[in-house]
Structure formats: C-alpha cells, structure tokens
Amino acid sequence: MDVLRVEEVTKRFGPVIANDRVTLTVQAGTVHALLGENGAGKTSLVNVLYGLYQPDEGQIWLRGRPVRIRSPRDAIRLGIGMIHQHFTLVPQLTVAENIVLGARPRRPPFLDLPGAEREIESIANAYGLGVNPRLRVMDLSVGLQQRVEILKALYRGADLLILDEPTSVLTPSETEALFGVITGLVADGKSVIFISHKLDEVLGISQVITVLRRGRVAATIPRAEATPSALARLMVGRDVVFQIPKTHARASEPALEVTDLHVTGNLGHPAVSGVTFRLCRGEILGIAGVDGNGQSELAEAIAGLRPVTRGRISLNGCEVASWPPKARIAAGLGFIPADRYRLGLVPDFTVAENLVIKTFGDPAYTRRGFLRRQRIAAHARKLVAQFDIRVHGVQQPTRELSGGNQQKVVLAREVSLSPAVIIAMQPTRGLDVGASEYVLRALIAERDRGAAILHISTELEEILGVCDRVAVMFGGALMGIVRPEDATSEQVGLMMAGALHLIPASEPP
Helix, strand or coil: CEEEEEEEEEECCCCCEEEEEEEEEECCCCCCCEEEECCCCCHHHHHCCCCCCCCCEEEECCCEEECCCCCCCHHCCCCCEECCCCCCCCCCCCCHHHHCCCCCCCCCEEECCHHHHHHHHHHHHHHCCCCCCEEHHHHCCCCHHHHHHHHHHHHHHCCEEECCCCCCCCCCHHHHHHHHHHHHHHHHEEEEEEEEEEHHHHHHCCEEEEEEEEEEEEEEHHHHHHCHHHHHHHHHHHCCCCCCCCCCCCCEEEEEEEEEEEEEEECCCEEEEEEEEEEEEECEEEECCCCCCCCHHHHHHHHHCCCCEEEEEECEEEECCCCHHHHHHCCEEEECCCCHHHHHCCCCCCHHHHCCCCCCCCCCCEEEEEEEHHHHHHHHHHHHCCCCCCCCCCCCEEECCCCCHHHHHHHHHHCCCCCCEEEEECCCHHHHHHHHHHHHHHHHHHHHCCCEEEEECCHHHHHHHHHHHHEEEEEEEEEEEECHCCCCCCHHHHHHCCCCCCCCCCCCC
C-alpha cells in the first residue's frame, strides 16, 4: 500500500529550480531514503511535504487521496511528522513540556502535564526510546534530544516520519541506536523518509532509495540492487574514489609544537589536560575521538579563539599561546572551523567578500579606505573556478549556497593564503561523497605542498584513510599517537573509548 505519492512536484526560488518535476512513491511500513549531494533538492522536497514550502507545480497524494499541505499544522493533522536537522526544542523546559508545547490539550482548556508525562513515557517504552519525560532537555545528550523530537511527532499521531540528515550530529553509537529506533517504528507499521548523503547509512537502513541530482530524480532503486559505487555515480554524475590515493609523507621540520597544554571548557571544567604533540611540515596528523572529548577546545586554543590555562604553543618556532588570532594568521596559521556557517563565513556577505574577509585590508583589495571591488571579484572568480564552487555569480550571498559549496568557500579562502599550518576541524561534516572527496584531495595537495595539516574528525574511516599519523583523544587527554598502517580500527576504537592507552607516541614520518 502506498502511504505517499509525489507527482511531478516542482519548486522554484526565483531563477533557481530546487525540485524539477519530482515523482516518487513511499510504501507503508518501509524506510524510503532520499539520497543526494549537497544542494540536490532533498530538504526542499521534504519542506514541501511538511508544508513549509508550497509547490509551484505538481500533486501530493496521501493514503490514496490528493492533499494540499498549506502549513506544518496541516501536515501534523494529516499524520506527517518531521524531525529537522537542527532541533526545535526549548532547552530550559522538560521533555514533556517540549512535547506538549503547541499541541492541543487532551482535556481542554486545562493542561494535564502528569497525564501527558504518563502518555509520553508509554510511547517511549513502546518504541524503545528510553527518554525520561521529566528531565530538562538541556541535560540530555544530542542523541536523546533527537529522540525527544521523534517522541513529539509520535505524540501528535504521526505515522509518516521525515528525518532530515538525522545522523549529522550523532556519534557512531548514537547512530546505531537511532537505527534501532527506526527499525522498531517500521515494524509497528510506521513509514520513514530518511534524508542523507551518507551511502553506508542509506544502505544500512532503507528498503528503497531515491537519488536526487540537481533537483531531479536520477533513479529509484530497491536496496537489494544498490551498491556504493552505483549510488555515488548517480549522486554526482561521475565515478567517485572512496580511498583517495596519496604518496608517502615527506615530513620535514616541525611547524606546530604543543607542549603540556591545558584548556578550560565553557562550563569551567578542564577540557584539555596535558596534551603534547609535534606536527611537521609535509604531514597530516589526525585527531580522532568522539565529540566532546576536548578536540574543539584544542583547536580553538591553537587558533587563538580560547585562552590557554597552561602550556606552550609554538608556531614556526614562535611561542604564540598569548597571541591574538590575527597575529597567528599573519604567522602562517589557517583555520577551517567545524561550524562553517557561524564561524567560517559571514552568511549575508557575498561569495567574493567572504573570499577576502581575512585580507580585505591588503593594498591589492583596498585603496584609500575603499574596497577595490573589481579586483575582489576577479580574485573570487579565479578561486570559484579553481575550487569548483557552484554559484550563480560571485556577488551571490553565501547563505544561498549549499553546505558543500559553503565549505569550498572556506577551504578556498584558507588555502589561497598558503598557510604553513592548517587546522581542519570536521572538514567533511555534512558534505556529500563528491564534496568530501574534493575537500580531502585538497588537504592532501596542501600537505604535498609542504603545509602541516591538523585534521580533526569523528569519522574514523576518513581519519585512517587520509592521515599520516593519528592521535586519539579521550576525556581531554591524548591516549597515544599511531600510524594508520600499524593500527586496526578496533584498537583506535578502544582508545576513543578510553580503554587503551599507548605510550610513547610515534614520531613523525
């Protein structure tokens, strides 16, 4: 039985066609994956299904009846629930208060919160969600907060759930737990639309896969007939290399030395404790670990965005622990932040402006206090072509770009300055397989140029495939440094869990 049918749906944003005559069918009791590269139209399509956007053309059928979904309220009334990539929860409220917020009371006009808590607890137990409705959301892990969003949809009676990039903020263990929840929902007759750009996840959870490319349906295939290479080809229109070739590292003199570094976290607790390592020119040193084990604080301390409690940071032989970020940039430090939207870009600035945001005071781009916009635009066009940034023009606001193209803007800006040291913080997070390949190739090219790369990621396979050495952090401390060819995924996994400590750490190649 078909629970949903989308026929010839088109959605335009001015001259941009986000969805071009999209047709697909979701069967009841299945996980139907929407796969595609960044900017392929996945989120635009599900926003149409949830009533956030109105289609310009086409028809939506729900359980055999044509429907018009004018708002999220209509979608909820029709049994559609959406779990957004960025959660819509109030941290100070409890789980139950968040779930009933905006919902019609069961016994109007009074709110029966104890009754709601019992009902929510019953739903949570039925689907193995394991969430206490009386806890405050701010005290929950990211994985549990996502379960609250799922509970909110189920409490409102949803039997078709849309999960938009649900694993982008989850650890591997939380992703595995989420898949268990999805399996339970489907076994109970619910249907799930699972949006992702990660091939392994789509292959692991779905029964049917629809691939979008540039707003159009490239193919819809059963999971049994899908392979990673075939899906990647459908996504990006070419063959994708999963294991990026690289030569043996030719490391030379140290470019970055961190000695007995101690850094405090946002809540005043020790976030980095006694970290020591050396990073040489011509090598990539990976920092692996589960999110929240001090990687972010380490990167921010090296970049000058967070004060150092104790310890030394040497950049090209200069002690820089007390230097401001601008001085470290001038000394040869490049920084690709994990949150490209908040820290890496000014979204309302144009692509051209973002590409010179660190160098706009240079005489090449400024004269007598005025920007030399023609030169800035020419510089931007050069980088857009060199880094394959897909834009309508260099004067386009950066907020209008897909996540992959925003990341390429950050990458192009940092690499164009030829820094001696590059901190790449989660450089492929949220990127599709094609964009990820491009970013990793660019980092390897910078290594071969002679730059020293500090590559921080939670993607273990990526770290082991790209880096020359891998340092593992747990609880703010280094558990050791290994070479990928000398360590197994199991060993690194034990180090990430704090169950294995290797000392001494290996030297640079």
